[in-house]
Amino acid sequence: MARNKKNKGGGLKGDEWLATYADTVTLLLTFFVLLYSMSSVDAQKTKSISSAFTSLMSGQSGDSIMEYNMYNGEVPLIGGETEDPIQGGEELTEQRKLYNSIKEFVRDNNLQDVVEIVDDERGVAMQLRDNILFETSSSDLREDSKSILSKLTSVIEAIDNPVLVEGHTDNRPINTSKFPSNWELSADRAVNVVRYFVEVMGQDAKRFSATGYGEFKPVAPNDTYEDMAKNRRVDILIVTADKEES
Structure with a gap:
């Protein structure tokens, strides 16, 4: 019958590492318990994420439900409301309020296919x-x-903010009696949009300015027909109050 040999010389048995390992595991468990106790679960944000995921999986439109604001971490909720995750409740910037309002207006008037809302500096x-x-x-x-x-x-x-109307073209040259270059074409298009707002719709002319940029401010490379179409555009830019003051 085999017997376990005892270490009569008082040397190492080979299992001394177990005590250090057990201490390390205990410390890690204590650390994670401490982190969890210091954190707080935002129930409203969790609900918003769940709603957005449900809409996405069911094929419903949910871009206004789960659109992350890269400026200050806000998450717009259903119906254009916005949740501010920053403790203390900092107010939305003038630009973010305007962006949300215009996007809601475009959606309510079924203009999504013809009007794109773009954040600009x-x-x-x-x-x-x-x-x-x-x-x-x-x-x-x-x-x-x-x-x-x-x-x-x-x-x-x-609103009373200034409005900048800016015309843009792709990089294909034009040379007609009326438009010797894309400068004239883009500028005249911007002017005609401004004239419609002022002369037909009765808006205050002092608020408007018109500028033509030709092909020199593209939003995409001019190497495909689809990208050229993106560059041929008119931007109706509403300057935000916080930009006016800066």
């Missing part, structure tokens, strides 16, 4: 492709585009 821009407003190589407003501009007038007249 100067404010919020309502971006329209050139084929919505004009015929090819023309600066005359299409008749069916005027109803779109008329609806956007409601956004413009609701």
Whole structure:
């Protein structure tokens, strides 16, 4: 019958590491318990994330439910409301309020297919492709585009901020008797949009300015037809108050 040999010389048995290991595990467990006790679960945010995920999986539109604000970490909720996760409840910036309001307006008026809302360092821009407003190589407003501009007038007249209308083209050259280059084409398109707001819709001319940038401020490379179409656009930019003061 085999017997266990005893270490009569008082040397190491080989299992001394177990005590150190047990102490390390205990310390780690204590550390994580401490972290959990110091944290707080935001029930409202968890509910919002759950709702957004449910909408996404069911195929419903949920871009306004779960759109993360890269400026200050806000998460807009259903119906345009915004949750501010910062303790102390800092107010939304003027630009973020305007962005949310315009996006809700565009959605409520079914303009998502013709108007894109863009955050700009100067404010919020309502971006329209050139084929919505004009015929090819023309600066005359299409008749069916005027109803779109008329609806956007409601956004413009609701606030007193300056409005910058900016025309853009792709990099294909133009050389006609009326438009020797893309500078003239983009500038004339911007001017005609401003004139519609002022002369037809009765807006205050002092608030508006028109600028043509030609092909020199693209939003995409001019190497495909789709990207060229993105560059041919008119931006109706509302300058936010916080940008005016800076």
